[in-house]
Amino acid sequence: MHAPAPDLSRHEATETLYVQHHRWLANWLRRRMHGDDQAADLAQDTFLKLLDARETPTLREPRAFLATIARRVLANHYRRQAIEEAYLDSLASQPDLHAPSPETRALVLEALCQIDQALDGLPAPVRRAFLLAQLEGLGYAEIACQLGVTTRTVGNYMARAAAQCFFALEA
Template sequence: MTAISNQHARQVEQLYLENHSWLSMFIQKRLGCPEDTADMIHDTYMRIMVSGRLPEKQESRRFLTHIAKGLLVDKFRRKQLEKAYQEYLQDLPESHAPSAEQHAQMIESLVELDAMLHRLPAKVREALLLRQLDNLSYKEIAQRMNISVSSVEKYIAKGLQACLEAAFEDRV
């Protein structure tokens, strides 16, 4: 994390003081849980602190709304992934159940994979998932997506490249 200037910290504090109540109501209306709302407000301002960017005064609420909505989407996606993983685990024999640490690591990996996939263009993501999850041939994917086989090849190559970059990103 980079050092944050005193001036930037004071500006974020002012943004917080001016908008905390409003942001709290905005998030509370969507989450319904005071503890989750407090965490989301904290995460919103942490994103601002880390990014180093601040909105113009007249754009403050729009800026905060944009960040908070992104965090809400992330939270919703994470809950969906956790639910799907829990359903998968229910079908496993107890002897194959992961430890709490393995469970947490798997959830984090799934969240990272989901985020990486959602950064891909829609057609690249679709082609990659049809190939990797549905095990369709390039020809079948081309037919399903109504595109050429060469486009499928390009999309899958682009998707696999993104996966490779994501896998080695943390190792550099």
């Protein structure tokens, strides 16, 4: 028996999209990033997302499809950039004695981005409660006060956020 070849056709379809639309997509991203040189990298990331997909749909409007994926890639890029800036600002306020090594900084930044991605699907109050507890060290009563909910609700929020993080790590 021959092994099915859907992966090959999917790769061929992605290659065709790449050849026909990569330059357009990189320019599209460059305009949205105000000429940032990282636009080419994000265009590559967009096509990598296509390769990671289970299937490549038949497209009537390939540029609209690519732009939709690229918007998500761009949003993730800006989110990661904001996380990195916040982390570096936090490090800048620490004494030099407590400065982590470059390797540790990279690992912490990656972990922060993974947590952010895991929390992304949660409603804003759940995410905020989790971050107030984890980053600011607030207790349930203080969080409940800030969010205008009961401490029981905060407990539910925390359980939901923790489960979300756990299942994201499992995936």
